[in-house]
Amino acid sequence: MLEKYVNRITQGDCLALLKQVPDNSVDITFADPPFNLKKKYNSTNDSLALQEYLDWCEQWINEMVRVTKPTGSIFVHNIPKWLTFYTTILNQVATFKHWISWDAPTSPMGKSLQPAHYGILFYAKETKQNKFYEIRYPHKRCRKCGYLYKDYGGKKGLLHPFGPLLSDVWTDIHRIKHNKYRDDHPCQLPIHLLERVILMSTDEGDIVLDPFAGTGTTALAAKRLGRKYIGFELDEEYVQISEGKLRQEEPISKIGNIWVSFFLDAIVTLRDDDWKELSQHYIIPDSIEDVDHTSIVAKNAKHKGYIPKKNGQIITLPLFKEIREKKSAISYAKRKKR
Numbered sequence: 567m568l569e570k571y572v573n574r575i576t577q578g579d580c581l582a583l584l585k586q587v588p589d590n591s592v593d594i595t596f597a598d599p600p601f602n603l604k605k606k607y608n609s610t611n612d613s614l615a616l617q618e619y620l621d622w623c624e625q626w627i628n629e630m631v632r633v634t635k636p637t638g639s640i641f642v643h644n645i646p647k648w649l650t651f652y653t654t655i656l657n658q659v660a661t662f663k664h665w666i667s668w669d670a671p672t673s674p675m676g677k678s679l680q681p682a683h684y685g686i687l688f689y690a691k692e693t694k695q696n697k698f699y700e701i702r703y704p705h706k707r708c709r710k711c712g713y714l715y716k717d718y719g720g721k722k723g724l725l726h727p728f729g730p731l732l733s734d735v736w737t738d739i740h741r742i743k744h745n746k747y748r749d750d751h752p753c754q755l756p757i758h759l760l761e762r763v764i765l766m767s768t769d770e771g772d773i774v775l776d777p778f779a780g781t782g783t784t785a786l787a788a789k790r791l792g793r794k795y796i797g798f799e800l801d802e803e804y805v806q807i808s809e810g811k812l813r814q815e816e817p818i819s820k821i822g823n824i825w826v827s828f829f830l831d832a833i834v835t836l837r838d839d840d841w842k843e844l845s846q847h848y849i850i851p852d853s854i855e856d857v858d859h860t861s862i863v864a865k866n867a868k869h870k871g872y873i874p875k876k877n878g879q880i881i882t883l884p885l886f887k888e889i890r891e892k893k894s895a896i897s898y899a900k901r902k903k904r
């Protein structure tokens with residue numbers, strides 16, 4: 567029953583399709599449902615009465631929990647207003663882990679605090695069995711002087727070369743602001759947001775299910791990272807957009823055998839457990855305290871200031887260049903087939 571949905575975006579109502587998915591069969595579920603804010607979706611009424619909207623949400627939330635494995639996690643993205651209602655539903659059927667605050671300023675609403683974040687609820691199906699990996703993201707630095715924004719004082723010797731462990735406040739991933747990078751969809755999430763969720767909660771080959779697939783961001787992130795995906799989407803046009811993008815995607819978001827998330831040719835998310843192997847591909851200052859003012863760089867990247875040498879030669883290894891070349895070769899091969 568499950569196999570006919572795997573690695574596909576299936577058009578249809580998510581409630582009807584979720585009922586076809588067996589209990590405890592997918593590794594994580596992620597939902598970014600309509601916000602009920604009168605947004606212009608192609609096939610969805612985004613202006614339901616309050617109780618009608620909440621009753622509908624309760625149905626798909628319970629289905630998400632049902633199909634998730636005991637080792638799996640449930641993630642739900644929305645504005646804080648609706649997440650407060652979702653918690654009352656999820657607290658009855660799963661275990662709360664985090665309310666992730668994603669820094670994403672929006673337009674002023676008047677007579678209220680300026681809305682400045684979306685939330686992602688993170689629940690475990692079974693706490694003791696839950697699969698979870700600690701995540702690191704790059705240090706934040708001043709663009710002019712290169713020093714770390716955070717003052718570590720006398721603890722600079724404890725700095726991690728790549729960056730700090732991830733908290734439940736995410737300020738380093740931003741909304742897709744320019745139309746040239748957006749699909750024809752009112753609520754498109756950045757793909758590296760989904761890659762981060764997937765890296766911290768799944769392994770290679772795991773199944774990621776999104777009941778509101780939209781234009782395929784969750785599926786694309788899963789495919790890039792060597793995971794399987796199941797997507798349900800009501801609108802035919804969005805399904806076609808998703809399928810078109812998925813045909814262009816390959817599972818190559820990795821360095822050696824390590825899956826990572828890239829943005830603008832730099833790693834933006836990695837697992838803490840993987841750093842020992844990944845560190846071999848970086849130039850790191852001899853003194854860890856120097857990370858306070860000197861960025862680590864990939865060994866084939868353009869160096870800025872710190873250039874260790876061996877026998878007069880800069881030590882280099884293929885890293886991001888290799889990834890770019892693979893992507894270019896795949897893109898060229900697909901264009902040639904047309």
